[in-house]
Amino acid sequence: MSDREQWCELVRKHVHDWNTPATAKIWSPALEALPREQLRRIQDEKVAGAYTYLWNRSTFYRQKFEQAGLGPDSVRSVEDLPRVPVTLRDEWLVDQQKNPPWGTFSPLRQEDWLERGWMMFSTSGTTAAHPRSFRHTNFDREMWAWHGSRALHAMGVRRGDIAINCFSYGTSVAFWGLHYALNHMGIPVISGGGANTERRILFIETYKPTVLLCTPSYALYLGRQMQEQGKSPKDSSIRLLVCAGEPGACVPATKQRIEELWGARINDDFGCTEVAMSPFGYTCEYQVNREDGRVDTHFMEDAYVPEVLDPETFKPVPDGQRGVLVVSNLFSEAQPILRYVMGDWVSLTREACPCGRTHARAIGGLAGRYDQLIKIRGLAFLPALLEDSIRSQQEIGDEFKLEITHVNDMDEILLTTELHPGASMDDLEAQEQRLSRKLKGSLGIVVDVKLVPPGTLPRTEFKAKRLFDLRDRRQ
Known part of the structure; x- marks a missing residue:
C-alpha cells in the first residue's frame, strides 16, 4: 500500500455514520459527542499520519521539517505539533512563484491530479500574476460532502428542505462545499450561482426553497430587493439561512437585521480555501437561539486541530484568551497541512455545548482576522x-x-x-x-x-x- 493509500485509509478508519445521521440533533455522536480524551486519540493518530504523508510526498514540507531539525518520526501526536514551525500564507506564495503553477507544498502530484482529480479552487485575495490555486481530488470531494452534511445537520437542515445556493459559481470553495453536502444529505438544490437577483427572487417565489445559502451582505440585499418589489422575505418559504464568506450570526446587530428581515434564523459556515475547505467552523441550533447575544462557533475537531497562539511569539495562549487561529487539516488527500496560520482573532472554550457536542468552540464566533485589527x-x-x-x-x-x-x-x-x-x-x-x-x-x-x-x-x-x-x- 502506498503512502497516499495509507493516509486515505487512516482517514476512512475514523468515518462514522457516513450516509445518514445517527440522531435527530447530532449526525455522528460517535465523533461529535465523544469524550475529549477519545477525541485526542483520534487526533493523535491522524496527526502522525499527516506528518508522515507530508514528509514522504511534499518537497516544501520535507525541507521545512528538516530545517527545524525534525526527522521522519518526530511528530507522533498533537503534543508534538508545536515542534512543527507554523506556515504563513506568504511562504506558499513564494513556493508557487518558484514552482508554478501549483508549488510543492501539496503532497498531490501531477499523476494523482490526472488520475483522481476533482477540481481546482483559488482564493479571493490573489494577485493576477500568480493566483493562489489549489487542486483537490474525488476523495476530498467525498470528505467535504460528509463534513458539510454534519454541519448543516447541526444547523437544522433536514430531509424535506429545499435549498437555494446563491454563492458564486466559480473557483471559491463555498458554492461547491455546500452543494455537495446538500447532495449527500438528499436535499434538493436550486442552483442560483449563475442567476441574477431578479431570477433568484423568481426561484424563491416559484419553487419555494426553505434554506437560503449566501453571504450575510447578500442576504440583506436580496431581502431588500424583494421588499422594493412589494414582496415580503418574512412571508416567503425561507425558514433558515446558511451564511459564509464574512461574519454573520456572530455579529449581533447583523444577525438581528437579517433574522428580522427574513423571519428565519441565520447560521455561520466557516472555512478557508487554503486549509479548512469543508466546514471547519459551524453554528448549531442551540447557539443561534441563545438569548444572551453570544453565538459560539463549533470546530470540527476530528477533522482539524485548532490552536490559539500569541500573534508575536506563536506560543499557546490559555483557553478563554484571545490569540490567532492556527489550523491543522486531518483529512485531505491534497491539503493535509499542519499548522497553517489562518489568522482569525479568537478565543476557545472546550466545555461541552448544551447541544451535546464536545468539540472546542470559538467564543462569540469568528469575527475577523488579526491582520484586520x-x-x-x-x-x-x-x-x-x-x-x-x-x-x-x-x-x-x-x-x-x-x-x-x-x-x-x-x-x-x-x-x-x-x-x-x-x-x-x-x-x-x-x-x-x-x-x-x-x-x-x-x-x-x-x-x-x-x-x-x-x-x-x-x-x-x-x-x-x-x-x-x-x-x-x-x-
Missing part, C-alpha cells in the same frame, strides 16, 4: 465590532462605508451610511449629529457621519469591503 486613536477594533455598533442603529440602512484618515496629527473617521428605506430625508444635519453622538457612546471615539439616500452605496454578492484605512503609513 485596526488601531484608531490608540484603540483597537475588529471590523466586525465596528459593524455591530453601526448596524445596531435602527434608523440607518444596511450599507455603509467607513473611511479612516489622518489629518493634523489626528485620526479622523467618516461613516457614510444609507438611511433606512422610508426614513425622512429632512434635517439630515441633525440626524447625522445624533447618530455621531450615539456611535461615540458605543465605540468611545468620535465618528463623523454622512447620511445618503437608500441605494447610493454599491452592493455585493460576495465578501463586502466596507472599511477603508486611508492613512499614510509614512507619516
